[in-house]
Each structure stands twice: as structure tokens, then as C-alpha cells.
Amino acid sequence: MNHSPAPALPRLLLVEDDPVNAAFLAGASAALPAEVVQAGSLVEAEAACRDADFDLFLFDANLPDGRGEDLLRSLRGAGIGTVALAHTADVDDALHTRLLAAGFVAVLRKPLPVATLHAALRRWLPAAETARPCWDDAAALAALGGQAAHVQALRGMFLDELPAQRGRIALAVADGDAATIRAELHKLVASCGFVGAARLGDAVQAMRAAPLDAEALRALDAAVAELLPG
Template sequence: MNTQQQANPPRLLLVEDDTTSQAFFHTTLMALPATVDTAASLADARQLAQANRHALWLVDANLPDGTGPELLRYLRTRQAGVPALAHTADTSPETRQALLQAGFDRVLLKPLAGSALLASVREALAGAAAPTAEAPDWDENAALQALNGQGAHVIALRELFMTELPGARAAVSSALQQHDTGALRAQLHRLQASCGFVGASRLGSAVRQLHQAPDSDMARRQFDAAVNALLHH
């Protein structure tokens, strides 16, 4: 941990209604080090989210006054691009899949070792997307690396990508308007892969944020701005 990270620890939101589990999570997370806001209900978590900006959310799948996915939808409307980890004692594959489909980046099974918790949180924080505005429209090095240095292939794929981009944007817009989560995630998944191949860095970052926060007006605006930047490049 470097000096700057120690001086400015990340602020985390921990949502857990069980007192013993909350104490375990809080004590473990403080060792990162981190500033940890704790909530025992959906209502408390909303209040903390209104008063603070967080670098990561750690949310119980089931709360006394709601569910983890319900809270996550609310949190995404306030901040885009924040990594979200769910935790649950339910080991069923169906529950894990449902939480991932709801937008959580990872599902942690309780009980878990402190070392496993810290490793998951550190990985999520390290992998958090940089703000979209910092990414270039086209990243030549990334495209060449993805296509083994074949410049001609980059040019050809970009031409195809640009031809299909208006249709992809229309499909994303339609899925958002119809609140079709499955269609939206499928379209964003395909678009994310294409951005990686052609080095569409800014759009790729915007796609990640929209995937994480489909209800966020900011994420939608960033997506539209990134598409327009490429179409009018």
C-alpha cells in the first residue's frame, strides 16, 4: 500500500443486517485500510449514499426492508462505474446467477475468510473503470495489440464496426426504452467485445458503465456522447 493510498483510503459502503457478520466485514475491511460506512437496511444505505460517494459497494442479498438488487438499482442512479459485490449465505447456483444478472460484479459466499474478502475488494477496486472522459476515442496501441500488430486488419474491422455502430446504438436505445434487461446486456456484451478489437476506448468505457448502471442518466449520456464522438470523428 503506497503513502497516498494510506492518506486517502477508499470509502466503502457495507450493507449487512446481521450484527455479527457486519462486525466481521467492518473489522476486516478497515485493514485495507478503508473508511467503511455501515448500514443494516435498504433505507439506511440510501441515506448513506445520499450523503457520501463510495468507491465500492458491498451489499447483502437480502435485507429487512428489501433486496440487494433493489438497492443496487438505486445506487446505480446516483453513481456510475462503482464496483458492487454481493454477499449471501445462499449457495445455490440460481441465486448467484440472479445476483450477477442484477448487475453485481461478484458474489461472495458467507462465511468467508478475511483474506478472501480483502482479495476480492482489492481486485474490484483495482479494476474499477477510469472516468470515460479520460479515455481516447481510438486507442491505436490497444487495437494493434488485440490484432497482433496487423494494421490492415484494424482498418478493415473499424470500417465494419462503424457501419454497424448506428444499428447497435438503436438496439441499445430500444432495450432501454422497453426495460428489456436481457436484450440490453446481450447487446452491450457484443459491443464491448467489438470495442476491444478496434480500440474504441472511450466507447468501451461507456459501455461498461452503462452495463453496470442501466438506470443512470449519466451513464446513458456518456454512452450517447461516446457514440456520437465516433460517428462524427
């Protein structure tokens, strides 16, 4: 086992007030991977920026207490120059033009597939591609009381079961059975946490937010393939 600490993840501030959209965007962004901090209003976002620095902003255009462009202007006035992306379900071209004029580098239109979100985030968070290891030994040791032998034993059991879990998920996807997919992913994400399967855990989280998304399934398959012998 490699006991060196995992590299720090890029930090993303997600501002979104709708719970369903927030869950999808947070899960898909975390799978990039990235560390995602969520806020549901301008007030919460400004408080988050006072407490920490971020590598990228992802702001909803319309929030309960104001507009995303107003939030960005306020942060720019405070000397915070973090690159910002906007997201909106509004198809009004005038709004998109206004958001770009306010300083957003791009406007993402919801609903958006995981692949589109990842492509936008990767453009501005290039370090995210290699930030997460396949195995996070520190996380696994912490979950299992520092017992390396327990980690190794559980990883063996985990890898033995993984092909069958992947098969059940694939079958549920083919049947369009989102409930079964979520149930399988719920079990799998817990196992990933215990054994420190970091990249697979991120892919599982993204697919939990979008269980029938083809790109999310491909990301899951890629993460599984990294762990299983050829």
C-alpha cells in the same frame, strides 16, 4: 493512429460481497473510467492493499468477516491514508454517523443510480474525466497481432455498424427489454475490445450492469457521438 501509451487510470478498491451489487458497482466505476480491483471480504481487501496502492476506496459497511469501518481503521493503523467512501443499503442514521466518524468521507446509500455513483467518484478522482482516450491504439494492436491495417479496416466496419447497434439498444430501452439490451451490449463490448474503442467500451460495461438506467444510456450515447462524424 496514435501509438503513444494510454494514460494510467485511477485505481479504485471496491469491497462488496454481494455478486449483483459488486457487478453493478464495478461496471459503473470502470466506465468513469477507473481501474477497479474487487474484494469480497476484509481479508481480501487487506491483501489487495498489501499488493498495490489505490487512489480511492469504496467499502461496503457490512462484510462476511467484519465491518467496513473496522477495515478502514486497520488500514489507517497500517499507515494507509487513501480516501474512502462507504456504501450501504441500511437507512439507519446512527450507522451513517458511525461510518463518517470512522473516517469515511461520504456514505452512499444503495441502491444508487449510476449518476449518483459517478458524481461521488468524480469528486475524489478528478483525473478520471480525461484518463481514457476514445481510441486505445495499443489495445487494438495487441488484439489484432500488431497489424495496423487490420485495425483501421475493422474500425471502419465497426463505425458503419454502430448507428444500427445504437438504434437497436434505444428501441429495447423504450420497450423495457433488458434481455435484448444485454445481448446487444455483449456483442458491442467485444467489438469495442477488438478496435480499441476505450471510452465506448467503458460505457457499455456500465450499461451492462444497469441496462435500464437513464444515466447509463446517456453515457453510452455520449461515447457513441464521440466516435461518429457529426
